Amino acid sequence: PASPANAPAPRPQESLGTAPTGPTVLLLGPVSVDGAAGRIDSSRRNAGTELVAFLALNPGVDHHAIDDALWPGRLVGKEMRNAVVSRTRSWLGKDTDGRLHFPRVQDSGDSRYRLGAQVSCDWTRFQHLARTGLTRHDEDGTLALRHALSLVRGRPFGGIDPTRYAWAEPAIQQMVSAIVDVAYELSTRCREASDIPGALWAARRGLLAAEESELLHRQLFLAHHAADDLEGLREAATRLARINEQLLDGADMEAETAELLRNLLPRPTAPTR
Numbered sequence: 004p005a006s007p008a009n010a011p012a013p014r015p016q017e018s019l020g021t022a023p024t025g026p027t028v029l030l031l032g033p034v035s036v037d038g039a040a041g042r043i044d045s046s047r048r049n050a051g052t053e054l055v056a057f058l059a060l061n062p063g064v065d066h067h068a069i070d071d072a073l074w075p076g077r078l079v080g081k082e083m084r085n086a087v088v089s090r091t092r093s094w095l096g097k098d099t100d101g102r103l104h105f106p107r108v109q110d111s112g113d114s115r116y117r118l119g120a121q122v123s124c125d126w127t128r129f130q131h132l133a134r135t136g137l138t139r140h141d142e143d144g145t146l147a148l149r150h151a152l153s154l155v156r157g158r159p160f161g162g163i164d165p166t167r168y169a170w171a172e173p174a175i176q177q178m179v180s181a182i183v184d185v186a187y188e189l190s191t192r193c194r195e196a197s198d199i200p201g202a203l204w205a206a207r208r209g210l211l212a213a214e215e216s217e218l219l220h221r222q223l224f225l226a227h228h229a230a231d232d233l234e235g236l237r238e239a240a241t242r243l244a245r246i247n248e249q250l251l252d253g254a255d256m257e258a259e260t261a262e263l264l265r266n267l268l269p270r271p272t273a274p275t276r
Contacts (some may be wrong), residue, residue: 008075025104025121028096028204031129031178031212032156034163040104046262051091052165053167055159059124062117066108069116072170088116095111125154127179128271133185140192149201152208155182159212181211183219190222194229202226215250217243217260224260228267240264 008053027037029264036055043051051072057072058064070079073087088105095118104119111117131152159178186209193201206222208253212217220243227236247254255261 043094
């Protein structure tokens with residue numbers, strides 16, 4: 004049977020588009036800001052990271068929106084907000100032309116807060132690649148889907164302080180849904196092309212973001228079955244049962260999933276008398 008090993012992520016030379024030149028906001032997994040040119044005190048990093056994440060998804064907001072997002076339900080003084088903004092601006096630093104990655108609000112022309120043009124975001128990149136991949140049913144489209152999924156490192160906004168990021172909940176749901184869609188499509192394309200390692204990689208990558216997605220577990224089952232990998236299929240079924248037990252308080256698997264497993268797993272034979 005084909006090995007259920009993970010297929011490798013795309014090689015650098017396959018990369019679509021240019022590498023980011025400024026800081027990158029990483030949201031498709033634990034939240035972080037990569038490539039900031041300056042420094043920030045570790046005790047101040049959480050607020051700075053949340054501000055950058057908020058602006059990456061909500062460019063062009065006013066100070067009221069920032070206050071509501073970072074300090075919901077609290078009356079925030081201008082000094083407190085300005086201190087966080089100023090520290091974050093210093094942390095992100097400047098681009099190669101000396102322009103601030105987090106421009107001063109008075110220089111924006113409309114008194115709105117936004118990040119500089121060279122600050123990139125993995126979610127924005129994912130959306131671009133997903134759009135390309137889902138509309139093109141050729142090699143380039145499939146490669147775009149692989150690149151989109153290679154950006155996924157875990158559940159979006161993973162590892163955040165539970166008292167922060169209430170504003171991000173709708174975005175998290177949107178990201179999880181989009182990742183599942185891309186993983187399902189790529190896994191299906193790979194399986195239909197007899198690329199079983201690719202089909203398994205795509206489904207598993209999606210499950211990093213949505214481990215409870217039975218749609219993707221079914222993709223795993225189908226890929227193991229296509230490879231005549233009965234042991235892998237049994238292990239995958241056991242893993243889903245464990246997830247339903249732990250995550251969903253012992254919820255039953257979906258009827259469609261149970262039906263698929265009944266069809267894929269060999270029937271137990273009755274003992275002969």
